[in-house]
Amino acid sequence: MADAGIISYNVASFICALFVLEFGADKFVDHTAVVADRTGIPEAVIGLLTAGAEWEELAVAISCMLQNRPSLAIGNIVGSGISNILGAFSLGLIFRNQEELITFDASAKTYTLILFLLTLLFTGLVQWDSLDQTRTIGVILIVVFVVYVASVAYLIVKGRLTAPESDSDSESEGESIDSEDDEEEVTSISRAQVNSTTPLLEAQQELSIVRQHKHSTSYHVASLVFGFLAIVLSSFVLSSAASTIADQTGLSDVLFGVVFLSIATTLPEKFVAVVSGSRNRTGILVANAVGSNIFLLSLCMGVLWVGTAGTVDNDTINIAELGVLVGSTLFMALTVWFGARWSRVAGMVMLIGYLAFLVLEFTTIRHG
Numbered sequence: 001m002a003d004a005g006i007i008s009y010n011v012a013s014f015i016c017a018l019f020v021l022e023f024g025a026d027k028f029v030d031h032t033a034v035v036a037d038r039t040g041i042p043e044a045v046i047g048l049l050t051a052g053a054e055w056e057e058l059a060v061a062i063s064c065m066l067q068n069r070p071s072l073a074i075g076n077i078v079g080s081g082i083s084n085i086l087g088a089f090s091l092g093l094i095f096r097n098q099e100e101l102i103t104f105d106a107s108a109k110t111y112t113l114i115l116f117l118l119t120l121l122f123t124g125l126v127q128w129d130s131l132d133q134t135r136t137i138g139v140i141l142i143v144v145f146v147v148y149v150a151s152v153a154y155l156i157v158k159g160r161l162t163a164p165e166s167d168s169d170s171e172s173e174g175e176s177i178d179s180e181d182d183e184e185e186v187t188s189i190s191r192a193q194v195n196s197t198t199p200l201l202e203a204q205q206e207l208s209i210v211r212q213h214k215h216s217t218s219y220h221v222a223s224l225v226f227g228f229l230a231i232v233l234s235s236f237v238l239s240s241a242a243s244t245i246a247d248q249t250g251l252s253d254v255l256f257g258v259v260f261l262s263i264a265t266t267l268p269e270k271f272v273a274v275v276s277g278s279r280n281r282t283g284i285l286v287a288n289a290v291g292s293n294i295f296l297l298s299l300c301m302g303v304l305w306v307g308t309a310g311t312v313d314n315d316t317i318n319i320a321e322l323g324v325l326v327g328s329t330l331f332m333a334l335t336v337w338f339g340a341r342w343s344r345v346a347g348m349v350m351l352i353g354y355l356a357f358l359v360l361e362f363t364t365i366r367h368g
Contacts, residue, residue, distance in 0.1 A: 003248060006244065006248055007244075007245060007248050007249070010241040010244045010245050010248075011241070011245065013237055013240075013241040014237075014238060014241040014242060014245065014264070016237075017234040017237040017238040017241065018234075018238065018264055018265075018267075020230055020233065020234035020237075021056050021059075021230075021231060021234035021238060021265070022056075022267075023227075023230060024056070024226075024227045024228070024229070024230025024231040024233075024234060026227070027223055027224070027226060027227025027230065030227075031220045031221075031223040031224040031227060034220045035217060035220050035221055035224060038217050038220070054080070054292050054295045054296055054300065055231060056231055056234075056265065057076070057077070057080060057265060057292075057295070057296055057300055058295075058299060058300045058303065059231045059234075060073070060076060060238055060239055060261075060265065061073040061076070061077060061300045061301075061303060061304050062303065062304075062307070063236045063238070063239040063240075064076070064239045064243075064304075065303075065304055065307045065308055066236075067239060067240065067243060069239065069243050069253055070304060070308040071252070071253035071254050071257070072239065072242060072243060072246070072253040072254070072256065072257045072261070073239075073257065073304050074254070074257070074301070074304060074317055075253055075254035075255065075256065075257025075258045075261070075262070075317070076257040076258070076261045076262050076265065077257075077296050077297070077300055077301055077304070078257075078258060078262075078317055078321055078322070078325055079257055079258035079259060079261065079262025079263075079321075080262040080265060080266050080292070080296055081119075081292075081293045081296050081297060081325050081329075082258075082262070082321075082324055082325050082328055082354070082357065083262045083263060083266045083269075083270075083354070084266055084269055084288075084289045084292045084293050084296075085289055085293070085328040085329060085331075085332050085350065086328050086350045086351065086353055086354030086357065087263070087266065087270060087351070087354045088266060088269040088270040088273040088288065088289055089273060089285065089286075089288075089289040089332055089347075089350065090273075090346075090347040090348070090349075090350035090351040090354065091270055091273045091274050091277065091347070091351065092273035092274060092276055092277030092285040092288075092289075092347070093277060093285075093335070093343045093344055093346055093347025093350070094277070094344060094347040094348060094351065095274045095277045095278050096277040096278065096280055096343065096344065096347075097277075097278060097279065097280045098344075100280045101340075101341075102280055102282060102340050102343050103282065103340055104282050104286065104336045104337075104340055105282070105283065107283070107286075108282060108283065108286040108287075108290075108336055109336055109337050111286055111287065111290040111291070111294075112286065112290055112329075112332060112333040112336045112337070113333060114148065114290075114294065115290045115293055115294055115329055115333070116329050116330060116333045118144065118148075118293075118294060118297055118298060119293070119297060119325060119326055119329045120326065121144070122141070122297045122298075122301065123322045123325070123326055125137045125140070125141070126317060126322060127319070127322070134305045134308075135305065135306055137302075137305050138301070138302045138303065138304070138305030138306035138307075139302065139306060140302070141297070141298045141299070141301055141302030141305065142298070142299060142302035142303065142306070144298045144302075145294070145295070145298035145299040145302065148294060148298065238261075238265075242256055242257070242260070242261050245260075254317060254321075255361065255362075258321060258361060259358060259361055259362075266292075269288055269289070269292055273285055273288055273289070276288065286336060289332065290332075293329070318365065320360075320365045321361075321365065324357050328350070328353070331346070331349075331350065332350075
């Protein structure tokens with residue numbers, strides 16, 4: 001019988017861990033960008049690894065794996081993939097600026113095509129009967145991720161694709177400008193935009209110039225490590241609380257991961273989608289969804305399969321959930337390639353489909 005006290009405690013732990021997780025992810029991304037800038041790493045590569053990169057999801061997957069709950073991890077990965085498209089991308093289309101005609105450039109179409117092909121590969125590997133080869137499958141997916149990063153970075157450098165906006169995981173452009181840790185960006189803005197004619201503005205401009213050299217590279221490296229440790233700690237608490245709640249309520253790990261954990265861990269993506277859609281920033285909107293899913297289905301799933309060889313079987317994910325993942329990815333690709341004119345209607349269809357999927361997950365797909 002469920003213990004109300006245990007459930008309440010773990011729900012509170014779950015919510016608190018979410019805040020720490022997002023804090024750690026923001027710190028990790030922001031300071032990684034600063035360190036990369038100071039060490040000469042191309043900004044395009046940093047943009048690729050921060051726009052839609054689900055480092056927190058990877059930490060959650062590893063934490064679940066270490067606690068011998070791979071079903072919770074794969075449920076979260078598949079559920080997050082569905083939520084990123086039907087729950088986040090759809091909101092961006094619904095809340096887009098009606099006064100401007102939405103368009104998707106060549107890079108957006110390329111990213112969606114890559115994701116669709118990867119989703120088909122992932123689905124085929126999941127349905128492969130040779131479970132003793134799951135470690136090999138995991139290695140294949142990790143290699144796919146490495147090739148993806150290397151090839152897209154090369155194309156970005158060559159100017160054939162548009163680099164993803166590096167602020168998509170920071171929740172908004174304004175937040176990255178106002179961030180205390182983004183000294184260089186603040187300095188450039190103050191120099192370009194503040195033509196001071198008053199002592200107050202002059203003082204603010206001088207202060208921003210001084211702040212440019214306030215923190216050393218070692219400070220940013222330490223902050224990067226601190227953010228990473230926050231991700232690891234919160235991920236352990238998150239997965240542990242999710243496992244306890246699932247046990248106490250009688251829900252399966254996959255059901256809890258697909259529905260509750262995936263919704264919670266993709267809240268930042270939904271916020272970014274609404275903001276980018278309202279500003280008609282289609283590059284951010286697509287990179288947010290597509291980049292996240294490529295990261296989930298290649299690196300996160302690859303690491304999970306390598307670490308839990310032989311434990312991912314038919315009891316962890318079923319054909320209906322995989323069908324929703326493939327169908328939603330195909331629908332998004334068709335919208336980006338051919339349906340820009342009807343994007344708002346497409347967004348509504350996606351959102352209604354997501355709500356229907358959640359209902360069916362409880363009543364039919366995972367019923368009993």
